[in-house]
Structures are given as structure tokens and as C-alpha cells.
Amino acid sequence: MLKIQDVHLAYGPISAVRRATIDVESGEVVAIVGGNGAGKSTLLKGIAGLMPVSSGQILFEKEDVTRLPPHRRVARGIALSPEGRQVFPDQSVYDNLTLGAYFRRLSNDALEAEVEEQFKLFPRLRERRDQLAVTLSGGEQQMLAIARALMGKPRLLLLDEPSLGLAPKIIQEIFDIIVSLRRSGITILLVEQMANMALAIADRAYVLETGNVTLSGTGQQLLHDPKVRAAYLGISHGTA
């Protein structure tokens, strides 16, 4: 479904991702784990079109989207729930959700029905329907960001650090939702610093270190890989 081939991303002269090659098959949950500053978020930005790709190619459903502006990639079916949530603080929960479906030009009734679908998945948002997004807790804002991305009816959902700054209980709640999303057939590319949780739910995963893909395998393989355990799971086996 998504083929990232030799993609290079840079902030001016500083390269953040070097020759990354990553595949995501339809229906999979693929995780990208790695430390702070490894280039994980940059890679997602590149896929969503928020950052220009300096070399390499991004194919989505066999079509080259490398040079498409972000709003056209969303229309193709790639939605990003960005790092730090980025909800629109001065707009209501309902309006944030409808903005997620902005490009679909739905009727008001259809919009209402789709918002209702998201409320079923995220019941807490229903209680906050008319509140401004700025008044939500961090966990609620994260749910809103994911729900907003889903309003675009994406076939590929990019999740950037959904656990960032949240309490363990809320993180669990978010991951439960990701698992239930996978069951509904949506393909997910998940970037996480919480490597253990991400690997536990991922079909496959890649390890990104200072801009390079250094390791890949199934979620379970990486979860039990000694190097991954030492570097990202905080479990040492004497070899760091």
C-alpha cells in the first residue's frame, strides 16, 4: 500500500532521515520505533507532505505521491494525527471533527452521522462536543486528533507519538483504540517512543536510529531482540 524508497529528508543542511526504505502492506499495523531525534516524526511529515522529500520516492497505492501537496495526499487517503495533537484550540470539538472531513464536502446530515461514528469510538468526546478543544485534557485532545484524522476516511492512518505526555492509563486506552481500528481494516503506521507498547500491537516494525533504518522485523521479533530490549525497552542483558 505504501512504499517508501530511499527517502531522504533534511532540515536545510542537516539530514534527518537517510535513504529510508519502508513498506506498509494493506491492513497492517507497522510501528517505527527509535529514540528522541531519530527522525521518526520527520519521516511521517515527509509521508504526509509537510516536509519536502530531497531524494527518493513515496508510492501510495502504486501511485507516486512524492511531490503532492499535503491537502491532496489527504484526499488520496493518507491522514496524519500529528505529534503534539495540534487540535484547533479556538474551535469546538465538533468543529475540529468536521474540519477533518473538510475536503469531502459532505452534507450536514452526513457530517453529523460521521461525527456520531467517531463518538461511538471515543465516547469521551461526545460529552465535550461543544467545548473548545483548548479546554480538553491531553488525553482527550489526543483522542480528538485521532478522531479528526479518521473523519477523512483514510485508508492509511499515520499516528505520530500518540502516547506523548499522557498518563499510563490513558495511553492504554489509546492503544486499545488503535487495536480496534486495526480490526476495522484500516492500515496504520505508528511512530512511538513507547517501543514496548508499539511493538506489542504491531505486525511489523522498523527501528530508526539517527536517521537510518537499522533493524526491521515482526513486532514480536523486535520485542525480543536483545539490542532493541537494551536500547529502547530499558531491559539490559549486559550488552548495551
Added chain:
Amino acid sequence: MLDAYLQTLLSGLAVGGVYALIALGFSITFTTTKTLNFAQGEFISFGAFIGVTVLLLVSGLAGTATAVPSEAAAAWRYPAAVIAAGAVAGVMGILIFVLAVRPFAGKGGMNWVMSTLGFGVILQSIGLAIWGPAPVMVPSPLGDDVLRVAGAGVRPQELLVLACAILIMIALDLVMRRTRIGKAMMAVAHSPQTASLMGINVNLVMIGAFALSSGLAGVAGVLIAPIASASLFMGMGFALKAFSGAIIGGLNNPRGCIYGGFILGVLESGVGLWQAQWREIVVFGLIILVLAFRPAGLFGQAAVDKV
């Protein structure tokens, strides 16, 4: 004496309404693109002259070098001139965005200040070549007979300006708050990147913001022309006052800019009643004082972000 106060208040509100329209325009481009159109003054002047040209064209009357005959503004002709001026200025706004703002927007630096100022200078020269430097008296569609409102003498155009400004601003406020395109504009104002993730064509919204902002300046030019006379040098003063109003109100708050415009108009007219020659000194002195104590303007809020 009370009559004089009321009269001062009404004409202050009328001019303030014009300031508010232009200030709102500044706010619209600032919130969506983080840039300002410093050619706004020339857009006001152009608006006035496009109004003059349309009045003469549609009435088939010949104007003199310094006046438009009063019948030319009768009936539907004046509204037609207002709409035409708004539309032409709107198209000019698209041009200034594409040619002078987009190449520099979002890249840091202040190149857009110079490029929009330069665009204004070019416009003024073109305007002088077409219409000449002389001010042109423009008739009010409601005539020039002074109306009596609770004993105070008011020019009908002042009431018309005030009514039009308020109607336009209420309409825009509703559009911004209630419609999808308004909410998309708010989204772009908050974060163009995140807005693009919603499938919003950010570039198109920014073009729209410049068209709207410039259109407002054009409309303001035709509205004020019967009071101030159309002149290619009139716009600069209005734009500066409107900009001050926007700063007082808080550039990032469209409603605040509207209030700021009205406050400035009333203040100016009030000081003018007391000592006309002190008007500018007191007005700008107060602006500096306000900013010293409230740097974000009277109605501007510091952004609140939850981490």
C-alpha cells in the same frame, strides 16, 4: 453643547466604521498569512477612483476634473460602484499576494514589507497616470442635506457609511464563525500545516484572505469618498489610522480590530472637537500609551496552548 457631542460621536463612528473595515482587512491577512498588505492605502484610493469611474460610466454623465455630478450617484449606481470597487480591489489583492507576498511569506525576514510597500508605490503611480493628482468631489447617493438626529446635524453619507460598515462586518463575522470556509480560515490562522492535513488548500485560503482584505479596502474607499473626496493621496492616512486601530484592538483578533477602528474614529473626532490641531498628537500619543500597558492590544489575547 450636547448636540455637538452627539454630532461628534456620530461622525466619529462613521469614520471609525471605515477604519474598522480596513483594520479587519489587516487582521484577516495577518491571522491567515502572518503578513500585512502595506499597499492597503493605495487600495483604498483605487477603490475610490474605481467608484468614481463606475459612477460616470453607468450614468453616462461627464464629470469635471474635480467633481462627479450628483445625479451620477443616484439609485442603484452607487451600490454598483461599491460592489465594482470591492471586486476590482479584490482581484488586485490576489495579484499582490501572488506577486509580492507569496514568494516571501513564511520564510522569515521582512521582504514582504518592502514588496507590498513597493507594490503600493507602483499602484499610486499608475493611478496618477490614469486619474491625475487632483482630488475629486464625489456625491453621496443620499444627497448632501444635513439630517437632524436628536438635534445634532449629521450628513446622510455618515449614517450610510456606518450602516454599511456594520452590516459588512456582521456578515463577515457570521461567515467566519458559522460556515465551513470560515472555520477553515480559522484553522489556517491557527496553523497552516495542520490545516493542510485537513485537506484544506492553504494556498487558496491565503489568496482568498488577500482578496477579501483588499476588497474591504476598496469598498472603504468608495464609502468614504463622498465625505473625504477621492484622491490618490487619501488612502495612506486612512490605512495608517486603520492600522493603528488594528494594533490597539489586537491584530490577531478580528473583532478586536473592529472595536479598535471604532475607538480610534470616535477618539479622533472627540479630540478634534476640543482642539483640532492637537488631534493627531493626542491620538497617536494615546496609541503609544495603550501599547505600553497592553502590548497585545486592548482585545488581543496571549495564545493559550495546552501541552
